[in-house]
Structures are given as C-alpha cells and as structure tokens.
Amino acid sequence: MKEFEVSPDISDPRLFEEVEGLDHEGQTFSIPVIVEKPLALYLNSREIVTMMTIGDYPEYLAIGYLLNQNMLSPSDQVTGVEYDEDLEVVIVRTENEADFEDKLKKKIQTSGCAQGTVFGDVMEKFEDVALDQAAVLKTSWIYELSRKINRQPSLYLKVGAIHGCVLCEGNTPLIYMEDVGRHNAIDKIAGYMWSKGISPKNKIFYTTGRLTSEMVIKTVQMEIPILISRSGFTAWGVELARQAGLTLIGRAKGKRFQCVSGIDRLEFDADPEAVMEEDRKHQRKGSQ
Template sequence: MNSYQPLMSQAGFLNTHQVEAWDEQGNRRELSIAGESPLTIYLDKKEVVTLMTLGSRPELLTLGYLRNQGFIDSIEQVKAIQVDWEVEAVAVVTHEGVEGLEQKLQHRTITTGCGQGTVFGGLMEKIDQIQLPDVRLPQSQIYGLLDSLRQQNEIYKQAGAVHGCALCQGTEVLSFVEDVGRHNAVDTLAGEMLLQRRQGDDKIFYTTGRLTSEMVIKVAQMGIPILLSRSGVTRMGMELARQVGLTLIGRAKGKSFLVFNGQQRIDYDQKPEPMPHSQKRGQKRGSKEASP
C-alpha cells in the first residue's frame, strides 16, 4: 500500500464558546454556542473559496472540498496543506499544478447548501460517468445504525447550530463530523477517506441535513452507494440519485423512514407494527404543539 502523506498542519481548535444570554424570565445564563470562522482556500496561490467552519479539522475539510469539487483526484497530487488562522487561510500546494484550474474557477454555481455551497465547472460532466454498486440494505441494519448514531451529535447537544455527517459501515459509525454546514461536514469526511485511502463501496453515508443535489453529488463522488438522512429530499437530489444509482433514504427517525430511490434494494426484514390511524393523527397534533 502507498504510504505517501502530504505535509499537513494540525490547526484544529476548540469549536464551542462560552457566552452569556438572558432567558424569558430575564435571568442571566451561561451557555455554549458553536464557533464559526472564515477559512479561505488558496490552491497553488489561486484563491478558490472562503468557507465558514467550526475549525475542528480544517486540513481534512480543505482536502475533501478540493476532491469533491474535482480539483484533485488523489492524495499523491498534494504536496502540502498549511492552515494559518491568523490570516484565516489555508495554502494548498500541489506537485504539478491543476489542469484547467483557471477555467474551473471562472465557472461556479451557487447551491442550496447551508449558507451557500458551490459547485465548479465541469463537475456535472463527471457525475454522468458515475455508476454506484448495487448494494442491498436490510431494514434491521437501518434501525441498528440509527441507534448507533444517537450517541453522536456532541456539539449539537451542547450548542446547537450545527449539522452532523457520518461515515458508516454496517451498524458501526466509523467517523462522525459536525460543522456549521452539512457540506463542510461531508467534505471533511471525504478528506479523511482520501487521506486514509478508504473505499466507499461498502459504506453508508449519514447526514442530519437535507438531501440536496450537492449532497448527492458529493456522496456519489466518494463512491458510497447509500445516503441516509433524518431530513427530507429535494427534486434535483432525487433525480441525481436515480441517475447514479444511489439508494436515497430520508425522514429516518425512530422506526420511520422513506426510501426516495432504490426501494428494490431494501430487505424489509423488521417491519414495525402499523400505527392506528387515530394515533397517527394524535402524534401529528402533538408534534406541532411541541414545535418551537
């Protein structure tokens, strides 16, 4: 196995902050909030994008972002990744440059990512060439994985205001990342996969956020055949999932989930008892009343 690793800084930092706030009774409280800092990526001295991030794994975020945007294909292309929070920037140096870099930077599309995500020119053409492996998924495995995922979301539990993403295998959570945007979290995991040379064909990707076209594109590029979320799906996200053969599962909470694409790959081996219609109506009323 190739053991090459680029020169990388280790500039992650504390991603929650203690602040004061006053509650509805006028009482002062001390609590944690999520951190957020700008990080501008420079690729071979060319400015690419500024990301807003928690800052916990900036090198992996940068690496995954460049991989998912089609600027690099392998870890061997990268000579160094150096983060400097004093200037809120990360400098990425490649060994031989990036072919067509100027053209890619000239054509970008703003997506529906948290805040604003970006897709650069030429990326959609690459999606046309992706066909993911046909992997079956037992219903019992979905439930087991959801149980494992309940132990995560540490920053969200402390401070809120973040999204979480996880790389999973079977019912095991291999790696979990939280950031202020789900596209940052997925890019960080993509960077980790690239650095560790992990393949995606036997993995499941989980996100707390919406299943948009950007999320589907990123997960498909990582070679992962199953995308699972507790949230919903957009039309373009579903269309792209059909195009690349991605099993797309949303609204996954408790024993409930909806398969938006790839239903033929689900083995329904643990069907829950159907809920009486009157109880469903009561639950809906209760959830509305409990909503903030």
C-alpha cells in the same frame, strides 16, 4: 475500522464559547454556542474559496472540498497540506499546478447553507460514476445506525446549530464529522477517506441535513451507494439519485423512514413495531 474511530471532540474549547442573554421571563442565562470562523483555501498559489467552518480538521476539509469540486482527482500527487491557524489559511500543494480559471468564472451558489459553493459544471464526473449495484442495506442497520449516532456525544447535543455526517459500514458508524454546513462535514469525510485510503465499497453515508442535489452529487462522486438522512428531500436531489442509482432514504426517525430511490438494495429484516421511538432528549430537528 472501529466504531466511531473519528467523532466530535466536545471537550475542545476552541469549538464553542459562552454567551449571555435574557430569556422570555426576563431571566439572565449563559449558554454555549458553536464558534464559526473563516478558512481561506489555496490550491498551490491560487485562492479558491473562503469557507465558514468550526475549524477542526482543516486539512481534511481542504482535500475533500477540492475532490468534491473536481479540482483535485484521486490520482493527483499531493505534496503537502499546510494549515496556519493564526492566518486562517490552508494550502494544498500538488506536484503539478492546474488552471481553474474557467471554473472560477462559472461559480454558482447552491442550496447549501454557509458558503455552499460549486465551481463549473456540477454534473462533471457525476454521469460517469458507476455505483455498486451489489450493495445491500438492511433495515435493521438503519435503526441501529440512527440509535448509535443520535446517542453519540456530539456538538449538536452540546450546543446545537450544527450539522453532522457519518461514514458507516453495515450497522457500524466509522467517521463522524460536524460543521456549520453539511457540505463541510461531508467534505471532511471525503478528505479523510482519501488521506487514509479508505474504500467506498460497502459504505453507507448518514447525514442530519436535507437531501439536496449537492448532497446527492457529493455522495455519488465519493462512489458511496447509499445515503440516509433524518431530514427530507428536494425534487432535484431525488431526480439525481434515481439517475445515478443511489439508494436515497429520508425522514429516518425512530421506526420510520422513506426510500425514494434505489429500493432494490433494501432488505427488510427488522420489525418496525419492535423499534423504540426516539427519546426526546436525542431528537434532532428535521429541518436541518
């Protein structure tokens, strides 16, 4: 795959709109803001969830959500994905229907923003995943990925109020997705990988959001051995990463980063003092 084979389309007028207001000096202004809209997801005839999303790549979002919730397995035969923009509905059809009534009864709310909902036992499948212990992360890749991703045209740089997730290999960003919730962005990538038959081998996951339990669980379920973020950690996120053997790196900004799990995969091949600090124009808020 080539660098940024998929990336945010900042020219898509459906993704943002202009709003007017007054600033601190009483002056009028007009700024672009991100648009969020509901998307009802059905698996066959059963309504699963309504998500708030920016509306791009709904088919990948639907598939990825079902995969990461263990409602769809990689071996299931998907016979079709239907999206109706006017009705704001996406339907995933499979060869055989499954009964998720018990999981729907055990729905819980997670720490993710904007409809971060997990069904059933969040640890289902997690403990059985064996991540690639031979995977390597060179520190030079961390610096290069941060620089390339932060300078790539994005909805964040255009309008803000959005999260980004990027699937990478080595020092190359491959698939860049954004959404109002980081879990939506990671689900879009999961759906894209499944649809295109992309292997998690030698892949790295980069996110602008917090390293919560939800982000760790989804990364592990996707069998990606390395997770990097510009933001910080939660205690349970760290605990789960260590349990799964996931390399977890946070606060990756400029020449700095912190690794709290999977340190054996790190190869220190770059001099931090030779790394330039970030241009303020491309800095993201660390609280995302």
